[in-house]
Amino acid sequence: MSGSRPNSGAKGRALPGDYHVHTTFSDGTGSVAECIEQAITVGLPEIGFADHVSSVQPSPWETPTIPFARLERYVEEVRDAASRYDEITVLLGIEADYVPEHEVQLRALLTDWPFDYVIGGVHVVDDFDFDDPARRHDPRWSDADPLFAAYYGTVRRAAEFGIFDVIAHLDYIGLWGHTPGPAVDDVIGSSLDAIAASGAALELNTDRISDPAGVMYPSDELLRAVGGRGTPLVISSDAHAAEHVGQLWNEAMERAVTAGFRGTLRLSDRTVVPLPQGP
DSSP states (O other): OTTSOOOOOGGGOOOOOEEEEOOTTTTOSSOHHHHHHHHHHTTOSEEEEOOEEOSSSSOSSSSOOOOHHHHHHHHHHHHHHHHHOSSSEEEEEEEEEOOGGGHHHHHHHHHTSOOSEEEEEOOEETTEETTOGGGTTOGGGGGOHHHHHHHHHHHHHHHHHOOOSEEOOTTGGGTTSOOOOGGGHHHHHHHHHHHHHHTOEEEEEOOTTTSTTOOOBSOHHHHHHHHHTTOOEEEEOOBSSGGGTTTTHHHHHHHHHHTTOOEEEETTTTEEEEOOOOO
16 A cells, blocks of 8 residues: 555544644745645645754754744744635644754744644754765764663653654664664653653654655554553654645554554644555
8 A cells, every 4th residue: 555645544533633734934846835735646645744853043053943033933834824825724834853952942942833733853862963975984883882872861761851742753863774783772761751751742654755764653662662661653654745644644543543553643733643554
């Protein structure tokens, strides 16, 4: 079913919404309207925009971010779109780049804007911008366990920060194909415990097309571990082009069910909506 057009599933159950969509306001190539039209085409009931924002500008990292001067326009454009489309629910979200030493600035930034939800994204650990293509062959990858431990420690702190509604692309530090060794297991477990305790949802990120590792995040093993802790799930495309909105939805729903999830979280009203459980 991978790559096929999604459908409503067994017994007419609604598809999960796509809540992690990027536009030209940060590092996407599609407009707000183009992304909404694609979501309608594939039959999604909800779409949420989550362009990047950093509390430190100019950012010392490579992650693109909405300039502070453009935030008002971003909010206005998404809100205006939400008022014009009757056939789909449009939500105003943001993907906030989490760096522990800038928590005070980040909290102040996020409380100034009327976001419907906030996604927490970890792209930097110990000042190492691990998803920067220029760092792909950095010598630190020769012993990746310390980087994985730092990453999962940062994810734990992001969950404990308590301001995120969704934790993005867990396991993203494996985008270059590296995997953690057993020495990192305890740190991973503590980060999953912190996510569960925070009440935040975890996303099953379907963007295995553009990332070098060619995988969804998190792994099946981590997805089962997340579900076993009672953490709610959302399915997100992390689309950076309009045509990627809702991509690989059938495959993602199958993975979620196999991992033990019976529903996904609808962010418009925080209701768990059942997933199709079979043909």
